[in-house]
Amino acid sequence: MLRNTRTRVRLALLALVAVASFAVPSSAMAAVSDGSVAHNQYSSWISYLYAFGGSASASSPAVYDDQGDSDRTNDVVTFGFTSTDTDYTIANPFAGSGTVAFEGDLFYDNASHYIDVDISDPQVEIPSTGSSAAKLTAVVSYDPLEVPGPQVANPTTPTRIDLYDLDLSGTFTPGASVHSWADVPAELTADGAFAFSGGGHGGYSAGQPFGTLDITAEN
Numbered sequence: 001m002l003r004n005t006r007t008r009v010r011l012a013l014l015a016l017v018a019v020a021s022f023a024v025p026s027s028a029m030a031a032v033s034d035g036s037v038a039h040n041q042y043s044s045w046i047s048y049l050y051a052f053g054g055s056a057s058a059s060s061p062a063v064y065d066d067q068g069d070s071d072r073t074n075d076v077v078t079f080g081f082t083s084t085d086t087d088y089t090i091a092n093p094f095a096g097s098g099t100v101a102f103e104g105d106l107f108y109d110n111a112s113h114y115i116d117v118d119i120s121d122p123q124v125e126i127p128s129t130g131s132s133a134a135k136l137t138a139v140v141s142y143d144p145l146e147v148p149g150p151q152v153a154n155p156t157t158p159t160r161i162d163l164y165d166l167d168l169s170g171t172f173t174p175g176a177s178v179h180s181w182a183d184v185p186a187e188l189t190a191d192g193a194f195a196f197s198g199g200g201h202g203g204y205s206a207g208q209p210f211g212t213l214d215i216t217a218e219n
């Protein structure tokens with residue numbers, strides 16, 4: 001009888017320890033309150049736009065920086081952080097998961113080639129700090145090429161799509177309150193490539209390397 005009681009007490013204590021180890025205080029598991037994303041532009045795309053009289057620009061809180069160099073090979077666009085839709089949580093210095101959300105608009109225009117691609121409010125989805133299956137979604141619209149012509153300006157309704165596949169392996173710097181990723185390779189998804197080819201008419205296809213991202217998420 002005594003033995004049974006002891007066993008029950010032991011089991012009850014074990015159960016308590018198990019529950020306690022999962023019950024992390026909610027303040028320690030809150031979503032991050034700040035973050036940044038900088039997209040180092042794919043220079044071949046920017047060169048193409050400018051070679052034929054086009055431009056790349058942004059509207060606040062996104063900022064477009066041509067770095068003041070005439071060959072435009074180092075252009076960077078940064079977006080503003082928003083807590084709306086951000087649920088990335090730093091679990092410990094080495095682990096975290098969730099979405100970091102941003103605001104702002106990026107415009108790629110070239111009237112002579114009927115290029116009108118707008119990218120807004122990107123969100124970086126991070127399954128784990130070293131995931132090779134992270135992605136960036138954004139609200140995208142583009143002007144499909146009419147084939148055959150004549151061309152008309154009929155941009156698509158802005159729609160959130162998976163824009164870039166991101167491979168975070170080897171890019172992560174851990175931290176108790178800041179997680180950061182540097183030089184993350186971005187590749188166009190199939191939907192992204194569709195927008196960057198005027199609706200599937202040449203240009204890029206899925207898997208096209210499309211610059212790199214620097215990302216931070218901060219408590």
Ligand code: HEM
Nearest residue numbers: 044045048112113114115116117145195196197198203204
């Ligand atoms: C009638 C309209 C267009 C004409 C005449 C045209 C012409 C061209 C030409 C000549 C090139 C090769 C440029 C080079 O190698 O230096 C090119 C490349 C390209 N075009 Fe267009 N284009 C047109 C419309 C579009 C549209 C609407 C899009 C997408 C929104 C687009 C996306 C691209 C892309 C992604 C490339 C490859 C750029 C690179 O080399 O990285 N084009 N186009």
